[in-house]
Amino acid sequence: MTRYGYYPGCSLHSTGAEYDHSFKAVCNSFKIELEEVPGWVCCGTSPAHASSHLLATALPIKNLALAEYAGINELVVPCAACFSRFKMSLRELSENEKLSEEIKEIIGSAFQNKVKIIHPLEVFDKMEEKNIKDAVKKNLSGMKVVCYYGCLLTRPPKVMQFDNVEYPMSMDRVMQKCGATVLDWSYKTDCCGATFSLTETDAVLKLTNKILENAKAVGANAIAVACPLCHANLDTRQAEIEEKYQTQYGLPILYFTQIMGLALGIEPKELGMKKHLVPTEPVLAAVK
Amino acid sequence: MTDQTATVKTIIPSGDLLKEIEKEIGVNVNTCYQCRKCSAGCPMSWAMDYTPAQLIHAIRLGQSALVFNSKTMWMCSACQTCTTRCPQDVDIARIMDTCKILAIKQGFSSPVPRVHKFNKAALRNIKWFGRMYELGMIGDLKMRTFEFFKDAGMGIKMFFKGKLNVFPSISPSRTSTTWKIFSNVAKKEKEHRA
Ligand code: SF4
Ligand code: SF4
Numbered sequence: 001m002t003r004y005g006y007y008p009g010c011s012l013h014s015t016g017a018e019y020d021h022s023f024k025a026v027c028n029s030f031k032i033e034l035e036e037v038p039g040w041v042c043c044g045t046s047p048a049h050a051s052s053h054l055l056a057t058a059l060p061i062k063n064l065a066l067a068e069y070a071g072i073n074e075l076v077v078p079c080a081a082c083f084s085r086f087k088m089s090l091r092e093l094s095e096n097e098k099l100s101e102e103i104k105e106i107i108g109s110a111f112q113n114k115v116k117i118i119h120p121l122e123v124f125d126k127m128e129e130k131n132i133k134d135a136v137k138k139n140l141s142g143m144k145v146v147c148y149y150g151c152l153l154t155r156p157p158k159v160m161q162f163d164n165v166e167y168p169m170s171m172d173r174v175m176q177k178c179g180a181t182v183l184d185w186s187y188k189t190d191c192c193g194a195t196f197s198l199t200e201t202d203a204v205l206k207l208t209n210k211i212l213e214n215a216k217a218v219g220a221n222a223i224a225v226a227c228p229l230c231h232a233n234l235d236t237r238q239a240e241i242e243e244k245y246q247t248q249y250g251l252p253i254l255y256f257t258q259i260m261g262l263a264l265g266i267e268p269k270e271l272g273m274k275k276h277l278v279p280t281e282p283v284l285a286a287v288k
Numbered sequence: 289m290t291d292q293t294a295t296v297k298t299i300i301p302s303g304d305l306l307k308e309i310e311k312e313i314g315v316n317v318n319t320c321y322q323c324r325k326c327s328a329g330c331p332m333s334w335a336m337d338y339t340p341a342q343l344i345h346a347i348r349l350g351q352s353a354l355v356f357n358s359k360t361m362w363m364c365s366a367c368q369t370c371t372t373r374c375p376q377d378v379d380i381a382r383i384m385d386t387c388k389i390l391a392i393k394q395g396f397s398s399p400v401p402r403v404h405k406f407n408k409a410a411l412r413n414i415k416w417f418g419r420m421y422e423l424g425m426i427g428d429l430k431m432r433t434f435e436f437f438k439d440a441g442m443g444i445k446m447f448f449k450g451k452l453n454v455f456p457s458i459s460p461s462r463t464s465t466t467w468k469i470f471s472n473v474a475k476k477e478k479e480h481r482a
Binding site for chain 1: 379385408414
């Protein structure tokens with residue numbers, strides 16, 4: 001039995017609930033236990049780092065201090081934006097001793113920097129290939145996926161230290177082990193417009209259109225993602241993109257944990273497959 | 289033959305804005321050698337009035353009014369492509385944040401007001417609830433932008449898919465946590481200014 005601390009972040013409790021449900025279901029299948037950080041608060045996400053350096057550092061560190069207090073050594077952070085904020089804040093502290101003292105004063109608790117931050121992709125990528133293959137119950141070879149990592153998982157590489165910065169492969173490997181057909185493509189780490197979804201919507205439509213276009217061009221019938229912001233932009237805005245650019249994609253955007261869940265034979269409903277705005281039925285029909 | 293050299297002018301960088309940025313985040317903007325790799329990779333440069341490399345150049349020249357009135361940093365999606373690719377280790381993405389922060393601090397208004405209003409609405413939400421409460425945040429944003437019907441259709445679809453919570457997910461017994469953090473940050477920032 002492996003145990004990890006778990007920081008779901010705000011999105012996984014609302015717009016990205018499928019990610020939360022499917023990640024937990026997959027962990028359950030592999031006998032991985034998750035302990036949610038007691039009393040966690042928002043990491044501040046982009047509004048904080050665009051407004052105050054101190055605030056943007058204090059909020060993630062407060063959460064790490066809470067995790068430390070709960071005796072957590074390894075903390076899994078599935079949201080790419082939270083994952084990035086946590087690692088960026090630790091970098092700030094390591095570079096600046098004065099800031100480090102100030103942050104401790106601000107959060108009002110001790111922090112010893114003992115918690116290791118990991119992404120779910122790392123959890124599954126380091127699992128033995130045999131263990132995953134043994135657990136797979138369904139054939140996903142009819143599912144042709146491209147893996148979309150987005151901006152924040154790998155960049156900047158000095159801080160994130162996660163996979164190859166321009167052409168990461170961890171999600172591709174996990175998907176392959178689950179039996180999906182994984183395709184090469186050009187938009188793995190391109191920006192989807194992230195936080196501009198509600199404000200500069202046109203920019204988001206423009207950027208996501210290119211991503212969907214390339215996915216379709218290489219023959220994908222689904223896009224695998226690891227970030228609730230990417231998911232929101234590609235899934236909830238897809239109808240608008242099709243209308244604006246006079247095209248038809250119909251590409252289901254699935255969290256990679258949902259695809260894992262399908263391979264492991266978990267019920268689609270339990271994986272939140274009904275929560276998508278782009279219908280997932282076509283790709284579910286490819287699961288044999 | 290006339291003496292050409294007499295007419296050649298030199299632009300001497302003024303250090304004020306540069307120093308301010310260095311004081312804020314410890315990044316030395318002067319190492320930039322204008323290769324423009326940052327602008328070439330920037331997915332948002334088409335929506336900016338100055339490219340990232342131009343903004344960096346303006347900072348080096350001490351053109352603070354140009355920088356603080358610019359749309360550039362407000363149209364930055366913080367994707368970190370520039371910072372990743374800069375051969376001179378200039379942390380451009382962080383400079384974009386710093387320009388926004390300094391501009392607001394010095395009383396400039398954002399030429400992309402919606403983005404600034406979104407940030408304010410989101411932060412107020414986090415302060416009150418400890419966690420992001422989307423419906424509350426969207427409501428707040430709409431009160432600030434008066435765009436009541438923007439995205440209403442999508443919002444309704446998301447609501448029926450159970451993607452928007454009616455009630456905030458309040459951090460149990462911890463809302464005081466964020467409240468305290470916000471006020472401590474405000475206190476510290478006041479100290480810094482003094
Ligand atoms: S990539 Fe770096 S060195 Fe090149 S122009 Fe941009 S900031 Fe300057
Ligand atoms: S972080 Fe901002 S400036 Fe840099 S590449 Fe991305 S959008 Fe452009």
